[in-house]
Amino acid sequence: MNAIEHPIPYASWETRGFWEGAGRGELVLQRCSSCGLVQHRPRGLCAHCLDSADLEHFVASGAGSIYSFTVTEQNQAKGFAEACPYVMAFVTLDEGPRLLSVVVECEPDDVAIGSRVEVTYVKQDRDDRETFAIPVFRLS
Ligand SMILES: [Zn+2]
Numbered sequence: 001m002n003a004i005e006h007p008i009p010y011a012s013w014e015t016r017g018f019w020e021g022a023g024r025g026e027l028v029l030q031r032c033s034s035c036g037l038v039q040h041r042p043r044g045l046c047a048h049c050l051d052s053a054d055l056e057h058f059v060a061s062g063a064g065s066i067y068s069f070t071v072t073e074q075n076q077a078k079g080f081a082e083a084c085p086y087v088m089a090f091v092t093l094d095e096g097p098r099l100l101s102v103v104v105e106c107e108p109d110d111v112a113i114g115s116r117v118e119v120t121y122v123k124q125d126r127d128d129r130e131t132f133a134i135p136v137f138r139l140s
Contacts, residue, residue: 002083003104005078006079006122006134015041015042018040018041019132022121023121023123023131025121025133027059028057029057029095029097030056030058031055031056031057032048034049037049038097061093061094061095062135063117064119066089066111066117067090069103070089071088071108072085072087085108086103086108088102089101089137101134101135101137102137103136103138105120105139115139117138118138119135120137121135
């Protein structure tokens with residue numbers, strides 16, 4: 001099984017902190033100081049109280065558990081075809097948000113709902129010399 005060649009992410013003003021954090025080896029989430037909601041995907045305002053003034057970024061633990069997963073047997077997209085079969089999973093982070101990613105460095109039969117995972121990163125080479133990375137997970 002080959003590694004997936006992830007496409008380079010597009011960083012909007014809302015998501016830049018997430019991608020830059022991953023480039024540093026940090027899983028960056030947002031927390032609302034007013035209501036305490038921890039959210040992902042990154043947004044310009046809290047998804048609960050719809051206030052933008054009290055959002056803060058923080059470094060999450062990178063630990064979580066498999067909420068659900070599928071084994072992708074066929075994918076003809078460039079960068080993914082040679083990696084099949086691979087495991088796509090929704091990971092519930094210990095901080096609460098759920099992230100769609102892949103589980104690497106494992107056999108598909110080793111993954112189960114509830115399996116504990118930890119984040120690792122696939123670094124991206126970019127023409128503008130910024131360092132981004134894709135957060136992926138491995139069994140812990
Ligand atoms: Zn809030």
